[in-house]
Amino acid sequence: MTSVKTHMRNNTGWMLVVLLCLIPIMLWYRISPMSIRFASMYATIISMGQLTGLVGATLFAISLILSGRFRMTEGLFGGMNRVYIAHHIIGGIGFILLMVHPLILLYTRAMVSYNKAALFLLPGQNVSDTLGILSLLSLMALLILTYYVKLHYHIWKLLHKFLGASFFLGFLHMFVTQSDVARDMPIRAYMLGIGAIALCVYVYRTILGRWLVRKRPCTVTSLVPLAGDMIQVGLQPHQPIKNCEPGQFIFLSFNSRSFSPEWHPFSISSINPDGTIEVIIKQLGDYTKSIAEICLGMNASIEGPYGRFYHDAKTPKQIWIAGGVGITPFLSMAKRLNTETAVDLYYVVHDQQEAVGSGVLRELVQVHENFRVCIYDTTEQKARITAKTIQETSGDLSGHDIYICGPPPMMNSLKNQFKSLRIPGDRIHTEEFSMS
């Protein structure tokens, strides 16, 4: 039953996205009869151009709204990681439609004159088209850089912020152009509404986020160096954090000149009774290379917690699979494990010496008779862990919920393998947000 509820909730977000895209299509549909909209080849192409523009702009707006990290969107998609996946997919599809939009209209110009078609693509012909061209060119430049060029995270983040400006130009283009949006009040109101919400979210999160987004000041109270270039950082929030659940993650920013001011997600490895929370940081990227600079008493800020990785876990039989530093959410989950739940944890490491938290896990195994831990050393085994290996070790997996956290290729591969073993997709849970 829980699984069905989770499945329903995870789809609610996507159903809402489809609905939000269908509304402008329905509003557009009622303006003029289909017999006119698709009366000829020329009319059909014009209609397709209008629809790609309307749906593309709506998707772009939804993508911006999803980037706001709201609890409501997290609830609709079943976790902040899923919200960001949706943000990425919706933004990508919106971008494709917005590129197709001028190409279709270009074709209608070419049906009249090739010269007119070429002029259509040049900025400066009229205000409306110039706004559209500038919006699309800036969008392309930013997306090429953020999608296909490997940049330093802070540069990537900075460039990504300018996408809101491209969106603003695109929306101005929509309202200035002599089209159905300019002429028909309901469709105009709808596009204006969704565009205004997206711009408000953009301003709230990106432009004024430093002042408007709620952050919780905290102090570094403990530092425990771990194997494999990792460090366990204890944080004491100045005000207690309520509703913090095992398996969740926080966005963290250290208030020090050694660190760039952007926020990075880290899974919570421990929620202690005294209110402190612990995260494990591994040196992976540009930002986390500075972890040696973290010192006791250093001030930091927390945003969150977020995530629903373990939110609906009520099934009595579970398989947990951790890859490297992906163990962190499982450490907090294991510490809060109840006696009725049977869990087999597979902890995949390159070297047993790097199995962070193995001591804590061994202690928990002694306490919980239903908790088993298998440390899978890929160097020793000379093979990656597979769903079949897990099935052979844990037995029949039907009725199990499977939780995976680790490098994305490992998670994707295992997810596909479990699906091929006929494990329903809504029983496989992944956490993409703890790999910082």
Place this chain on the structure above:
Amino acid sequence: MNLRRITLIVLVVFWVIVILAYIVGFVVLKDAKII
């Protein structure tokens, strides 16, 4: 096929069409009408 690859293909197609439109519209045919 993932979204990144599809987006890349659309990007390439977009620029090929745009460049062709410029060449045909401004260089080859100038302001010739086809209807």
